Structure formats: structure tokens, C-alpha cells
Amino acid sequence: MRLVTAHLVISNPQSPIPNLQSPISNYQLPITNHQSPITTSPTAMPTPSLKLLERLCNAIAVSGDEGEVRKIVLEQVKPHADDVRVDALGNVLVRKRASKRNPLKVLLAAHMDEVGFMIVADEGDGFYRFDKVGGVDVAYAAGKSVLIGKKRIPAVIGMKPVHLSDEGPDRKVTLDSLRLDTGGKGGAQVGERVGFSTKFRRAGNSLFAKALDDRLGVAVLIELLKRAPTKVELLLAFTVQEEVGLRGATVAAHALAPDIAIAVDSTPARDLPAHDGREHSLYNSKLDHGPAIYIADADTLPDRRLVEHFAAAGEAEGIPYQFRQPGGGGTDAGAMHQQREGIPSLSISVPGRYHHTPTSLARLSDWHNTIRLLHAGLSRMTRSLVQSK
Structure with a gap:
């Protein structure tokens, strides 16, 4: 996730209004669609590779020098993709064709670089x-x-x-x-x-590592490619230089020309002990409550149709999710939605603590559920989703 200083302010973040039909300016949504954290559901998927995530986190790929992570990504995606290429900036661009003609083209982006x-x-x-x-x-x-x-x-x-x-x-x-x-x-x-030089560690449901922002997202994209939904043409962009200005995503979205673009990132969880009496009431996301669907950030007002679509997919499959409250920070969606004639865009992120430091903390269950929510949402997509505003 890119650090930015601009932010949106909501008048009363403690007043949940779970009405997804209301205007974006009135969004004051509950932090999660469940009253308590849920880590399992009736719909199961193959267990994603924790070893892969460990390799990605232990690799060093500071912005502008992403080669070590790019090598792992290429090794992982080539057996499962129809087309793989590296562009002039160093983005890895991947295409997985659909099983039908004239499919919806959906781009998922996750950045390879770290601070x-x-x-x-x-x-x-x-x-x-x-x-x-x-x-x-x-x-x-x-x-x-x-x-x-x-x-x-x-x-x-x-x-x-x-x-x-x-x-x-x-x-x-x-x-x-x-x-x-x-x-x-x-x-x-x-x-x-x-x-x-921090090394990846797991302790039960907790993951400790550097660069969880955004190796969590990179691993999500690889796992989705391995079990890609067949109804959409899946486009993946493993981007460079997100942390210094969304530069890789800018050229990747223009080149791939998707119908929909989704940034898969990691967002700061503001759920620490209440040092100032406000920490628990003004959080934008929490650990153990599933992936965070963005309703606004410093760079983007996500497309409401996509917000509603993925929330509905989570409800249908019993997958825990939460709405990320408006606030600072941005993702690759900030660049992707402005390409060509405009691309309907959304961000979905794994919550984590202490990003942009030597050691971050995230939950294994939140990472798993991010993969499940994206798969469920992609599997339900049809062209009618973005045919009318």
C-alpha cells in the first residue's frame, strides 16, 4: 500500500448504515458482515502455499529493484497461464483465457515492490x-x-x-x-x-514478516491463477514501483485494457490498544475479520457496483469480510481507474499491522479468506455487472 497524506473524512464512523444502495458520500458501513470473527465456511478451497508466501516475503525487492520477487513470480505463473510477459518497466503481465467467447476481462494487480x-x-x-x-x-x-x-x-x-x-x-x-x-x-x-533482512515466521494463525505489503497480494494472485474461474478472462499484473507512485500499475492497466480492475493489497489495521481512547472507534480495518473491501481511500472512490458485488459474494458463501473505512493510503487502483476511458475499479486488501517497518503482522485466516472472496466474486461476474452505471 502506498503511503499518502490526503484523506477522506466521514462525519460519524461509529454509526453503521449497512445500505449499499445509498450514495458513496453517505457510506458509513459496519466493519464486518459478522458479529464475531469467522475463519471457516461451507465453501472450501485448496489450502494456499504458505511456503510460497515465505519465499516471497524473504525476498528483497525495494522499489525499482524488484528482480528477486519477479523471478519467483515467473516461476510460479508460467505453468498455469496462457500468456506471460515482462514489460519495459518490469511488470509481470499474465493472461488466462476464459472458456467462452467475448468474456469479461478482469485485471487483478498486486505490487512486487517493498519500501x-x-x-x-x-x-x-x-x-x-x-x-x-x-x-x-x-x-x-x-x-x-x-x-x-x-x-x-x-x-x-x-x-x-x-x-x-x-x-x-x-x-x-x-x-x-x-x-x-x-x-x-x-x-x-x-x-x-x-x-x-527480517525472516518470515509463523506463530499459529499469525504471520510475522517484512514486506507483507504486498507479498500477501502477490501470493493471492498466484493462488487465484492456479484455480482461475473459467467465466472471465483473468488478467494479472504483478506491478513495480507502487510504493513510489503507482508507476507500474499505470502502464500495466493501459496495456491490458481490462473491463474491470481490482487492486489486491494489504491495508493497515488500526486495532491496537486504545492509547488515546480512540484506537478502537476509528479503525479502518481489524485483524481476524477477513478481507477489507474499500469504500474510499486517498486516491479512489471504488465503483459501487463492485463493492456491492463482492459484499454479496461474501454473504452468499459465508466468507467473512469487512469494509475498510475511508482514510489515508492508496493502492494500484488509484492509477488503474484513470486509464484509457476509465476503468471501473476496486481495492480488496488483507489487513495487517506495522506496515512499512522491519516486521509486519497479519493473520493466516485473513489471507485465506481474501483468496476465497476474490474467487467467489470472480466466479459470479457477468458482463451485465458493468454495462450500465
Whole structure:
């Protein structure tokens, strides 16, 4: 998910109005279609590959250097697709034909890139200055292990220790106060990307990893391709440079010219303990409540027909879902819906905590249910869905 500062404000987010026929400006929807978290349903699908998700999360692919993830994606999609190509920016574009003529063309996009850093100066003795790539939160960076460039040079993000600081332990962490320290080895080059070296871990229903934004979505697309609905022509875009401006999605949507576009991403869950008394009342999504269907974000007002369609699919199949409340952040849908003559678009995301830091947290059940909701919605799509506004 791309970090942006613009946001929509709803007047009373605590007043649920579950009326999907009302204008978008009046949407004040319940956080979920169930009173309590549900992780199972009558409709089962094959268990998705947790090993694949682990490989994707452990790979490093800071924006503009997505090759390691792209290699995994190509390996996974080629046996199941009718057409696979890599465009000039590095997007992986995939086509799976439908079983009938003149099908609805549906594009699903998930971004391969992650936030991180770029070396901007060599200061000698193994020290390097660096800048941010994407909306990474530097407050979490000091003391973290990282890997530099394609050689995967190990380093630590160093900061003057508290013992030597006049500001004390509550000092503010700024980018200028940090340096990459390779321990005197050196060997890194200006312009090389730097990624966190966090390794994927599972603890019961919880997943801990870097880059869950958006390796969760990348894995969702691969799993959907393996069991693709036959009524629609399925187009997949594994995009580059989402975290720095939705750049890959812009050219991918123009090239593929879909009838419908859906961004599959990971959205920040605001369900932490109530430090300020508001955390639980103003959340935009919660863990354990299924995929989040967007009703608005900083870049997009999702097509109401698609919002209603996927909500109805969730109800019909007993798949838990929630409505992501309006607020900051954006997805590839922000670029896709503006291509050609306009493309009806939607975002559906896996909720997670602590995105754009060295370690994020998500639920295995929410990831599974995102795959199930998308499959259910795609299986029910007909051309009449977007024939009239």
C-alpha cells in the first residue's frame, strides 16, 4: 500500500448504515458482515502455499529493484497461464483465457515492490548515507539488520548510542542521524537498494514478516491463477514501483485494457490498544475479520457496483469480510481507474499491522479468506455487472 497524506473524512464512523444502495458520500458501513470473527465456511478451497508466501516475503525487492520477487513470480505463473510477459518497466503481465467467447476481462494487480532505502553517498570506512525509498518509517530503523544490493552485503542501520547522546533515550530518530555500517567491509555502491533482512515466521494463525505489503497480494494472485474461474478472462499484473507512485500499475492497466480492475493489497489495521481512547472507534480495518473491501481511500472512490458485488459474494458463501473505512493510503487502483476511458475499479486488501517497518503482522485466516472472496466474486461476474452505471 502506498503511503499518502490526503484523506477522506466521514462525519460519524461509529454509526453503521449497512445500505449499499445509498450514495458513496453517505457510506458509513459496519466493519464486518459478522458479529464475531469467522475463519471457516461451507465453501472450501485448496489450502494456499504458505511456503510460497515465505519465499516471497524473504525476498528483497525495494522499489525499482524488484528482480528477486519477479523471478519467483515467473516461476510460479508460467505453468498455469496462457500468456506471460515482462514489460519495459518490469511488470509481470499474465493472461488466462476464459472458456467462452467475448468474456469479461478482469485485471487483478498486486505490487512486487517493498519500501526500503537507497545509498546516496559513500563516507568511507564502511559507512554510507542513505535515503528512503517509499514511505518507510525511520523511527523503527535504528539498530536493524539490512542487506545491500544484489550482493546482499550485510549491514546495520547505526545511530549514536544513547550513552553518548546529550538528548537522552527519548530523542527523535531522523534520517540524518542514521548511517549504514558494513563493519568496515565496504563494497556497496551509490544507488544500490537496501532492504530489511527480517525472516518470515509463523506463530499459529499469525504471520510475522517484512514486506507483507504486498507479498500477501502477490501470493493471492498466484493462488487465484492456479484455480482461475473459467467465466472471465483473468488478467494479472504483478506491478513495480507502487510504493513510489503507482508507476507500474499505470502502464500495466493501459496495456491490458481490462473491463474491470481490482487492486489486491494489504491495508493497515488500526486495532491496537486504545492509547488515546480512540484506537478502537476509528479503525479502518481489524485483524481476524477477513478481507477489507474499500469504500474510499486517498486516491479512489471504488465503483459501487463492485463493492456491492463482492459484499454479496461474501454473504452468499459465508466468507467473512469487512469494509475498510475511508482514510489515508492508496493502492494500484488509484492509477488503474484513470486509464484509457476509465476503468471501473476496486481495492480488496488483507489487513495487517506495522506496515512499512522491519516486521509486519497479519493473520493466516485473513489471507485465506481474501483468496476465497476474490474467487467467489470472480466466479459470479457477468458482463451485465458493468454495462450500465
